[in-house]
Amino acid sequence: MREEGRISSYQAMNFIIAIILPTAILVLPSLTAERAAENAWLSPVIAFVLGLGIAYVAASLALRFPDKTVIQFAPSLLGPVLGKIVGLVFIGYFFFITIVVQREFAELMTNLFYDRTPNIVFVGLLTGLAVYVVYKGLEVLARVNDIIILLFLFSILFFLVVVIKDLRPQAFLPFLGEGIGPVVFSAIPPAAWFAEAVVIMMLVPFLQDKGKAIKANIAAVTIVFLSLMIITVGTIGILGSSETATFHFASFAVVRRIEFAGLEFFQRQDALFMALWVGAMLMKLGAFFYVGVLALSQWFNLRSYRPIIVPLATFFTVLSVQSWDSFSEFALFTGQTVPLVIGSVAYGVTLFLFVVAMLRRKELDGKA
Amino acid sequence: MKSRDTDQMDNLLRYIDAYRGDTAVQRSGGSDPLPDIPQVAFSPVLDENVGLIQTLMGDNFDFILRRVRIRAAGGRRAAVFFLEEIVDTVEVSETILEPLAHFASFEPGEPGQDVMGGIVESILEAAAVAEQHDLRGLLEAVSTGQVGLLVDGVDRALSVDVRKYVRRQVDIPQTESSVRGPQDGFTEDEYLNLALIRQRIRSPHLVAESLNLGRVTSTVVGVVYIRGLAAPSLVHEVKSRLRRLDVDAVLESGYIEELTKDDPLSPFPLLLSTERPDRVAAGVLEGRVAIMVSNTPFVLVVPTEFTSMVSSPEDYYVGFPYGTIIRMVRYLALGTSLFLPAVYIAITTFHQEMLPTELILSIASAREGVPFPSIVELLIMEFLFEALREAGIRLPRPFGQAVSIVGALIIGQAAVQASLVSPLLIIVVAVTGIASFISPIFSMGLAMRFLRFPITLLGATLGLFGVAVGVLAILIHLAGLRSFGVPFMSPVVPANLTDWKDTFVRWGMWTMEKRPSQLFKSGRRRMARGLKPEPPQERFRQGGER
Numbered sequence: 072m073r074e075e076g077r078i079s080s081y082q083a084m085n086f087i088i089a090i091i092l093p094t095a096i097l098v099l100p101s102l103t104a105e106r107a108a109e110n111a112w113l114s115p116v117i118a119f120v121l122g123l124g125i126a127y128v129a130a131s132l133a134l135r136f137p138d139k140t141v142i143q144f145a146p147s148l149l150g151p152v153l154g155k156i157v158g159l160v161f162i163g164y165f166f167f168i169t170i171v172v173q174r175e176f177a178e179l180m181t182n183l184f185y186d187r188t189p190n191i192v193f194v195g196l197l198t199g200l201a202v203y204v205v206y207k208g209l210e211v212l213a214r215v216n217d218i219i220i221l222l223f224l225f226s227i228l229f230f231l232v233v234v235i236k237d238l239r240p241q242a243f244l245p246f247l248g249e250g251i252g253p254v255v256f257s258a259i260p261p262a263a264w265f266a267e268a269v270v271i272m273m274l275v276p277f278l279q280d281k282g283k284a285i286k287a288n289i290a291a292v293t294i295v296f297l298s299l300m301i302i303t304v305g306t307i308g309i310l311g312s313s314e315t316a317t318f319h320f321a322s323f324a325v326v327r328r329i330e331f332a333g334l335e336f337f338q339r340q341d342a343l344f345m346a347l348w349v350g351a352m353l354m355k356l357g358a359f360f361y362v363g364v365l366a367l368s369q370w371f372n373l374r375s376y377r378p379i380i381v382p383l384a385t386f387f388t389v390l391s392v393q394s395w396d397s398f399s400e401f402a403l404f405t406g407q408t409v410p411l412v413i414g415s416v417a418y419g420v421t422l423f424l425f426v427v428a429m430l431r432r433k434e435l436d437g438k439a
Numbered sequence: 440m441k442s443r444d445t446d447q448m449d450n451l452l453r454y455i456d457a458y459r460g461d462t463a464v465q466r467s468g469g470s471d472p473l474p475d476i477p478q479v480a481f482s483p484v485l486d487e488n489v490g491l492i493q494t495l496m497g498d499n500f501d502f503i504l505r506r507v508r509i510r511a512a513g514g515r516r517a518a519v520f521f522l523e524e525i526v527d528t529v530e531v532s533e534t535i536l537e538p539l540a541h542f543a544s545f546e547p548g549e550p551g552q553d554v555m556g557g558i559v560e561s562i563l564e565a566a567a568v569a570e571q572h573d574l575r576g577l578l579e580a581v582s583t584g585q586v587g588l589l590v591d592g593v594d595r596a597l598s599v600d601v602r603k604y605v606r607r608q609v610d611i612p613q614t615e616s617s618v619r620g621p622q623d624g625f626t627e628d629e630y631l632n633l634a635l636i637r638q639r640i641r642s643p644h645l646v647a648e649s650l651n652l653g654r655v656t657s658t659v660v661g662v663v664y665i666r667g668l669a670a671p672s673l674v675h676e677v678k679s680r681l682r683r684l685d686v687d688a689v690l691e692s693g694y695i696e697e698l699t700k701d702d703p704l705s706p707f708p709l710l711l712s713t714e715r716p717d718r719v720a721a722g723v724l725e726g727r728v729a730i731m732v733s734n735t736p737f738v739l740v741v742p743t744e745f746t747s748m749v750s751s752p753e754d755y756y757v758g759f760p761y762g763t764i765i766r767m768v769r770y771l772a773l774g775t776s777l778f779l780p781a782v783y784i785a786i787t788t789f790h791q792e793m794l795p796t797e798l799i800l801s802i803a804s805a806r807e808g809v810p811f812p813s814i815v816e817l818l819i820m821e822f823l824f825e826a827l828r829e830a831g832i833r834l835p836r837p838f839g840q841a842v843s844i845v846g847a848l849i850i851g852q853a854a855v856q857a858s859l860v861s862p863l864l865i866i867v868v869a870v871t872g873i874a875s876f877i878s879p880i881f882s883m884g885l886a887m888r889f890l891r892f893p894i895t896l897l898g899a900t901l902g903l904f905g906v907a908v909g910v911l912a913i914l915i916h917l918a919g920l921r922s923f924g925v926p927f928m929s930p931v932v933p934a935n936l937t938d939w940k941d942t943f944v945r946w947g948m949w950t951m952e953k954r955p956s957q958l959f960k961s962g963r964r965r966m967a968r969g970l971k972p973e974p975p976q977e978r979f980r981q982g983g984e985r
Binding site (some may be wrong): 079100105180184193196200203207208210217270339343345346349353 | 786
């Protein structure tokens, strides 16, 4: 495997933020509001606890094999056959999210901004950019990501500042009117999103300061949690929980409604937010696509991942456009299937690996 | 004494024949476009040597050959020859011809010394004298402006350096003038340029090495750096990239820039080319390497970063608040020159809801009667603007007035009245044009000028999403660039937050305690701690108590 460059723990943190945040702020408010109604703001809190746990588990697991990605260390942990199968599951996980992200992006663009442009235009262009950045490698991806995530987090803070005066406290009442059950149930999607932090298992070998891997991963999950809270509270506080649940892209609906007192001419600036969000979405797509192709090339022991970039990107572009016939089908899929699939892989397989590593700790230490 | 062997002579004769067109020039496989002058040793007979030189150089109308007798050597015959206007003729007669003819004898106490040694030690008054052992070396020396000296009975020659190239006086830098700060700019003379730097950095650590590049032109290329500050590996990399250049000619530093760029296909300049000595001095002091090319006032500084292309030395001469504001204005202008037309088209065609109703109505009414879509209008105007700009540079001075009047009338008035374009669009194009002049580095301005068009087309086809795609593509490209190995976007990304105080802003001079992190791993401190000035505790008054 050729050298893929070095990134700092700060860059790894931004990488993990980029991997979770862009779609989380997009769909999670409505997904949680659907189930937990006015208590939807509690579900990220519950999910955050799980997220912290998996972030810690994944990072510390990865640190047991500081020079290997999960694809490389799974066989030495589980034996060749089972290890390869686990590797394949992770590859499937990365590519599954890649395809969902592609479609998610296209659906937002066509639904909110360009209603007569076919999906393929948006998927194609974003994938083209992702191919470009993945071709340039991890270091470049991390550098671009640093800039974009910084701007993106600033825009979320800005969102907080402009919506805070319009929040309606009664939108959050009654508190736990139907008990804790719906809230816990609604925590599944955010918990699945937080669990994307397991991608750190692909990054640890490239970290300059490996000692900070756990810290970086936990910091990333915390920042995502705070941003998600801002967006969820802002969305529900402005739209109300029932209206939030009817939108698929509720946060954009809020941005669209932002008004500035005294600046009546400055309205409907959601297109600017869209332009920034395109960058964040590119980072999410690029990050997952990067770890996906890297994982696949390592799974096959290829010397470089670059030759498989374009074929896979083409394939995924087609898949993302063809897999769902309509937006409503896709919305249903992201609401019901996606959280379960990605959640079960991230939590289930990672915890399984972690437990095995704990059980075989002595044996492994002896080897090392 | 070694006699000239016949093989060498045959080679020479063949070369002379070829050169006169008597026989076809032999090109072995076409690999060597220029037949080299064969290496031929000198003969001890003066007339033979002179004859050869006459054959090879005598056709030039600036070639001068003067025969003299050396009085100190008992009237022995000698010949002095040179190319007239690249040597200092006064110097030739004062330091070579007169001493040869008038000095009565060599200094005593040098027995056994041959005539050549005596001439060098006791007669010639010029500072730089070298001995030449074969014809080729002598001819090459003479073509760079040295004076050749042959003496009868000696099978060696002397070359005396009294060159005087045509040089322009130091002048205000044409492309990078400033209000506060030094007003001198580089000239076409590399020695003068080096002097401008040496006057600024009066340190024995300042090193200026030179290479000769260009198979035909033999251009002097200077590599200037501070020993101890510039990383040895960087200096080595610069020199090896330069030595690799096996080309006929290096006529300007642009040749070197294009042939040593890390990414030759990038529109961005990856070597900083500047006319300002203070800028080069500042760069060299940060551990960079300057590449000076003879015959051009543009000196290259490597490695360089994006942020230094957008800063000007003047930022450091005015106070830091103004430096910061000027820099921010520059970044805004940079953004404007890249994106304004694209954003204008994107918003007016795709996102009208972003504009206030009154504005969108006035845009619509202004466009009344214009038959083209906005993008066509814009392309027409951009073309006219770029054409005027180019014409303004190239056209002979007396026509300048005429073109500016016609341009102003056509662009300003007639186009609008003829309903070819809308007035708002003219504002957009004009603002973009002005903003594009703000770049302190000319080649950076060119990059912006070039990139504006694809982004405009993206904005016109896909709205703000298209603009975002363009921005992201440029960002990815920039993040992947390197300038002599140093990431072009550093210290922005990979981030070094403490270095950010000299990127988009220019913070107080006392905070710039360290040298750039992308160039130094250790030894970064460049000033003492705690230099922030403070008022004294006491009040000082002349002739009284406190």
